[in-house]
């Protein structure tokens with residue numbers, strides 16, 4: 001595509017140099033630039049992409065997108081915000097792929113991955129070729145691709161969506177994080193349905209306050225339908241959790257049709273008669289397309305909410321309720337979410353991805369319900385992330401468990417001991433007795449201690465890392481899988 005054609009999409013951009021330049025690709029990482037690429041200089045959070053323009057040029061870049069004019073022979077497109085420009089350019093370059101599929105996006109603090117997996121299963125079972133993008137992986141057309149975060153940058157996203165279209169994908173269900181919304185990673189992506197799961201504390205390192213965090217998620221609903229031409233008859237849907245107070249605000253800012261789901265409050269898709277056991281969750285659901293009894297194989301009241309969100313999205317897509325029921329009942333679980341580890345031990349071990357105060361409270365409440373005896377909870381808090389959630393999670397862990405093993409969960413560049421101390425601060429403030437918890441920096445050791453302590457009827461809950469197969473320490477990525485470490489610990493104790 002010619003540079004001046006791309007420039008046309010940005011009315012305030014200033015083109016410096018030859019607009020006839022043909023750009024055969026777009027790139028944001030100088031190390032990946034190839035001949036013919038347009039290199040977009042992003043002022044990052046750690047380094048400035050403008051400093052890599054020279055390297056990009058040496059690797060074959062033919063033009064640049066910049067926020068300040070650089071001293072170079074290459075043609076430049078001068079823009080106010082290159083991250084936002086990237087979203088527009090990528091969407092244009094890849095020919096607006098989101099308009100060629102049915103797009104379903106899921107935002108919220110917890111439950112995004114689970115909800116997307118449920119929707120993917122229902123749509124696939126219904127014969128719709130469906131792609132998925134989220135925390136665990138991206139997958140479509142029988143292939144899986146690793147992910148380094150939850151929602152890709154706009155460039156990677158549009159590239160992947162275009163590939164999905166080329167490979168016959170008809171529907172794409174994806175997680176949309178608050179970081180993504182705030183940074184414009186999904187700008188211009190045309191969603192048919194936007195789902196909200198819930199809002200609770202997380203990421204305050206990035207969003208600073210709950211108000212800012214709530215507003216970031218609100219962008220998903222206020223922008224919904226904005227990409228449509230005025231005369232379009234295409235409908236847009238905001239699927240909101242009636243039991244979460246933030247929904248009232250999102251209802252006000254969206255021009256899409258609102259459909260609500262929930263348990264406690266009056267809503268369009270409502271569950272009742274919820275019964276939780278150690279092997280599954282039963283509920284009755286009344287919808288605008290009939291009623292059903294559903295027996296999930298997944299445990300926890302929170303999974304009823306995830307299922308309700310998935311049911312609503314699938315009803316919008318025209319799937320019949322009894323087909324939805326069949327699909328939901330066939331899902332054994334999501335990788336690393338309330339996943340049982342069975343190494344032949346006489347007590348239960350559960351690995352879960354709860355890494356927020358609300359997530360931890362929910363999973364612990366669930367475990368407490370079916371634990372015959374004690375609950376032993378191994379958990380930590382991520383480094384270089386929201387520090388204010390640490391003492392809160394500490395308090396929650398001791399409130400619901402008999403012994404808490406406070407340990408490391410991706411300390412990243414922070415001092416692991418200091419993170420544990422931040423968690424302990426909440427316990428010291430509350431005067432929690434020392435016998436109720438222990439600080440163990442080494443996560444494998446913490447798991448071994450919990451497993452050695454466990455007796456028949458107890459439950460060991462290992463929270464925070466779920467599907468992750470690594471521990472991030474400093475800049476290193478070390479192999480680590482809670483499920484394997486727990487199974488090894490059981491074998492070690494048995495010896």
Ligand SMILES: CC(=O)N[C@H]1[C@@H](OP(=O)(O)OP(=O)(O)OC[C@H]2O[C@@H](n3ccc(=O)[nH]c3=O)[C@H](O)[C@@H]2O)O[C@H](CO)[C@@H](O)[C@@H]1O[C@H](C)C(=O)N[C@@H](C)C(=O)N[C@H](CCC(=O)O)C(=O)O
Nearest residue numbers: 028029030042044045046047049052149150151153177179
């Ligand atoms: C805070 C944040 O969102 N950071 C993202 C951002 O990093 P950054 O701005 O620091 O990038 P940078 O390293 O400064 O680089 C700036 C530019 O220079 C370029 N560069 C850099 C080095 C070089 O040699 N050559 C070069 O061209 C880079 O490619 C980039 O274009 O852009 C990077 C590249 O796209 C992302 O990988 C990175 O995510 C980091 C890893 C991250 O931790 N993000 C988290 C906070 C995040 O976004 N999480 C949410 C999930 C939240 C949830 O699930 O609840 C997510 O959606 O993933």
Ligand SMILES: Nc1ncnc2c1ncn2[C@@H]1O[C@H](COP(=O)(O)OP(=O)(O)OP(=O)(O)O)[C@@H](O)[C@H]1O
Nearest residue numbers: 109110111112113114135302352353354359362363
């Ligand atoms: N609807 C929900 N409400 C509250 N907690 C939930 C809900 N669904 C899942 N959880 C808890 O949160 C954890 C993470 O769930 P999931 O991976 O589906 O969320 P996510 O929003 O994708 O997380 P991330 O922001 O890291 O991508 C689960 O392991 C579970 O403990």
Ligand SMILES: N[C@H](CCC[C@H](N)C(=O)O)C(=O)O
Nearest residue numbers: 355381382385409410464465
């Ligand atoms: N999407 C979340 C995942 C947290 C997972 C947890 N294991 C941690 O590293 O804190 C984040 O990037 O903040």
Ligand SMILES: [Mg+2]
Nearest residue numbers: 112113135175
């Ligand atoms: Mg996720």
